[in-house]
Amino acid sequence: MITPLSNKGLLLAALLFSASSIQAEEHKARAVINAWDRAVLSGELAARITSLPKRPGESFNKGDLLVGLDCALYEAQAGKVAAEHTAARVKLDNARQLNELRSIGSLDVALAQSEYAQTQAELRIARINTQRCRIKAPYNGKVVTVLVNQHENIRQQQELIEIVADQRLEAEVVVPATWLSWLQPAMPLTLQIDETGARVEATIAAISPAIDPVSQTLLLRAELTPSAALMPGMSATAYFTTDSTQ
Template sequence: MQVKLSTGVVATCLTWLLSPLAAAQTFEARAVITAPHRAILSGELAARVASLPFKVGERFSKGDVVVGLDCALYEAQKSRVAAEVRAARIKRDNARELSALNSIGEMDVALAQSEYAQALAELKIADLNTDRCEIRAPWDGRVVSVLTRAHENIRQQQELIEVVADQQLEAEVVVPAAWLTWLEAGMSVHFSIDEPPVSAEGAIAAVSPAIDAVSQTVLLRVSLQNNPNLIPGMSATAVFAAPVSQ
């Protein structure tokens, strides 16, 4: 029994066969959601923790103080150095006036100028120390963990708080090196998140320039579209649409 198809049906079938979806096949690989901007902020001074304005999970903006230190000692040192700068400046100016009257030699003027420059350098150090009393957020983000408590005394380089920029997430995908024949930057990638079962979209941002010699795989870095359901550390399946010839 022969079935005749209308011209419209034939045209529809041909259109589907020639469409981009019909001319491609899908490949899958495992992926991990990552945050390119994630850091553990440390204290550069030995001081007492005065304030921790943000708790775990709370959102902050770039420039917000995430850890405040009690720096009364450093402020006092800065005041002392500032007074020394004023005294050194007066001494330098006086030396220049005496030199103009030929009352002192050039060496005395040079020494006064050197003392003033040294005092300015010490004031700059004092300014840096007082600036370090407030640890500020390097970008917009959220608190991952707080590693200290208010009123605790910390040492230099002690880890205090972990933060992450969760609005600019990426995915790391390890794929067979053989896929490099058709993979390229800018190619769209669909992600199926394991838990919770949600989906996400992205595009290949970069392909690693080196292939793992043992596994013959290559790492891809995929930029993700902003998605409030995504959290760094999630695992997912990445789905690629490759030309059917592949």
């Protein structure tokens, strides 16, 4: 004999059925791991390479020498300009003294002042050129590729070395535009790396303000938990978990 459920029992059964119907739903999208800082450094001078202390894959710290250039010519030019600057300073001081004695006019002092200012600017340029003979690391990171060899002569603006800051990484995720109904900043997601199979936790840092009109997709930037297993250029599948009601 089946005993009818009481009102209380019916209410409990309804709540259990309703709770079971709200299930977690998983969404997948493709992603790529990028570095915040990645650059190809070029030479600003035409000179011969004298030093390449770092090879591909090696680490460096901010301020370390990456490429050294032969600076003999630029140092000689700086020395010549420094001598001219000193002479212009002496000439200006002498002109001011003579002007006080009424031996020359104010025009001669002005010309001496102008000559001194010109040599001062030329000296500054010469010193900048000597500093450019040593290309230093702008941040901590690793060498990706060395594009030249020691003893080669390079031209201005020639690409020399590619570097990357491998400790500051983020993921770029391409998702359908229809996901905007539930996507929001700081939302968690999980990345499964294609190359290693590792799973990495991340959070949405920013959502692109524009939708691609052709593919109807948009770009997300995700902050990654620091991990030694990650490298720039890796690809991954991003997993988002939401309630089925969303």
